[in-house]
Amino acid sequence: MIKYQKKRYNHKEIKAQFPIFNSGDLVYLDSAASSQKPNSVLKSINEVYTNHYANIHRGVYKLSQVATDMHEDAREIVKNFINANSVREIIFVRGATEAINLVASTVADTKIKEGDEIILSRLEHHSNIVPWQIIAKKHNAVIKIAESDENGEVSFESVFKNVTSKTKFISITHISNAIGSIIPVKQICKEAKSRGIYTLIDGCQAAPILEVDVQDMECDFYVFSGHKTYGPTGIGVLYGREEILSEAPPYQGGGDMIDKVTFENTTYAGLPSKYEAGTPNIVGAIGLGSALKWMQEIGMNNIYDHSKNLINEGISILKNIKGLRIIGEPSNRGGVVSFIYKDIHSHDLGTLLNTYNIAVRTGHHCAQPTMERYRVPSTVRASVGYYNNKEDFEALAEGILKVGKVFEKV
Ligand SMILES: Cc1ncc(COP(=O)(O)O)c(C=O)c1O
Incomplete structure (x- = not known):
């Protein structure tokens, strides 16, 4: 098996390799659906x-x-x-x-x-x-x-x-x-x-x-x-x-x-x-x-460490939001977290998050039996790639709170 060196994560350098992030302030948290492509590819x-x-x-x-x-x-x-x-x-x-x-x-x-x-x-x-x-x-x-x-x-x-x-x-x-x-x-x-x-x-x-x-x-x-x-x-x-x-x-x-x-x-x-x-x-x-x-070249150990640390940080940030419920708390987790927020439908939440340029997946994620097991029709799912960092989850949390305020007025 390949032996990988441990590397320090340099977010700016990594993100710069993905031209999709060159324009604007896209917060892309949907890599479980499909990841963005680096320049080399x-x-x-x-x-x-x-x-x-x-x-x-x-x-x-x-x-x-x-x-x-x-x-x-x-x-x-x-x-x-x-x-x-x-x-x-x-x-x-x-x-x-x-x-x-x-x-x-x-x-x-x-x-x-x-x-x-x-x-x-x-x-x-x-x-x-x-x-x-x-x-x-x-x-x-x-x-x-x-x-x-x-x-x-x-x-x-x-x-x-x-x-x-x-x-x-x-x-x-x-x-x-x-x-x-x-x-x-x-x-x-x-x-x-x-x-x-x-x-x-x-x-x-x-x-x-x-x-x-x-x-x-x-x-x-x-x-x-x-x-x-x-x-x-x-x-x-x-x-x-x-x-x-x-x-x-x-x-x-x-x-x-x-x-x-x-x-x-x-x-x-x-x-x-x-x-x-x-x-x-x-x-x-x-x-x-x-x-x-x-x-x-990055090293699979480094990708895993980044993903694990980031998803855990992301979950801690999301857990501070009143009315947000994480679906599933496995002890061993990949780069994915699913949640619901208050009684706001996941599609509504996802659609409004999009207005702040935040991309998350909503729905049953092609896993309807899973949704049935956890007694939810759908969830919002945030998932990470190597180009994400804590700021993306902070932006997501801010977006969720703003959507919450919109619904309070309805
Ligand atoms: C766990 C899992 N299996 C299978 C698939 C299907 O992959 P694809 O649509 O690329 O064939 C996906 C895609 O989301 C997946 O997440």
């Missing part, structure tokens, strides 16, 4: 389109070979970022949603039989619920839920008390996007492995702030989206253990994923090409590579 995207662009893999000319090398270098960066064993285990996809659908409709589709069980947690994003429901319906399988407690935690025990001899898959988030809880996925994956249960970890909220080591975690699949890790949209990663993916059926058919095609039969390419049909998001993958490099 924007530059690399522009650079490929300007100087190195061509379709990849099939070209015999230099431009195509350079573009191919850049694309495959990005795969190597992803492999190192999550410490996968081989680049064959790194599949470029559109995002986490596609990655989960891919696993559900290939590996799970062939492994799951009638009566088998799939365990999800209460805190899943809809992306890690619906693909499993589709597969469960198709095979008459059963979905079981590992419940979260009042603090918003999903424990090892709450997962394993659902396990039976019929459990085939555990698919669980690493960090809840709605509450922020960090789930003990390493402990869960190790135990699942010893019982022959497949594991998929949804790393959407974890890859941007935690050092991920898929070999140490012993998960079978790990997924994340590039746009939440300071990279472009339309690109994401499926890590899958080679011995599983090499035996699984293809996901989509088309160019690049084949070995030989006749009208009677097709044989498939090896990994990762088998799962990358058609012209891929070439520039997206290269941009993602730059984003992960940017994070590695």
Whole structure:
């Protein structure tokens, strides 16, 4: 694994790397939905389109070979970022949603039989619920839920008390996007492995702030989206253990994923090409590579420390506001906090905060079962990136109080 040096956080220097903050006084607290992009990522995207662009893999000319090398270098960066064993285990996809659908409709589709069980947690994003429901319906399988407690935690025990001899898959988030809880996925994956249960970890909220080591975690699949890790949209990663993916059926058919095609039969390419049909998001993958490099240059330990300290500071600031209730108090938290304020609807609060140039997410956060558990229809969610600091939470608190005053007059 990469050893990171401890670095002092220089807010001015970091923020200056993000052109979105150049104009005005934007308070951006919505990185859990999507993060802003540093200059190095924007530059690399522009650079490929300007100087190195061509379709990849099939070209015999230099431009195509350079573009191919850049694309495959990005795969190597992803492999190192999550410490996968081989680049064959790194599949470029559109995002986490596609990655989960891919696993559900290939590996799970062939492994799951009638009566088998799939365990999800209460805190899943809809992306890690619906693909499993589709597969469960198709095979008459059963979905079981590992419940979260009042603090918003999903424990090892709450997962394993659902396990039976019929459990085939555990698919669980690493960090809840709605509450922020960090789930003990390493402990869960190790135990699942010893019982022959497949594991998929949804790393959407974890890859941007935690050092991920898929070999140490012993998960079978790990997924994340590039746009939440300071990279472009339309690109994401499926890590899958080679011995599983090499035996699984293809996901989509088309160019690049084949070995030989006749009208009677097709044989498939090896990994990762088998799962990358058609012209891929070439520039997206290269941009993602730059984003992960940017994070590695800062050091994942430094990103995590900043995120943890800042979210805790932010929560302390929010807790001083009378009438504000934090939803979920997990002991181990990522860069996310959800709350409600008085009886003001989250959309009203978010809309009025926008008038002070404060961007927060409002609604159910694509996690309706989580909202149901905490008996709220929706929340306001503030989430941090490496470019945020305490002043952003101070501005948020000030904004909330101003909105409160507006509603007092109504
Ligand atoms: C925990 C989690 N899983 C899955 C997703 C879906 O990611 P995407 O829309 O990039 O595919 C998100 C996005 O918010 C998320 O936070």
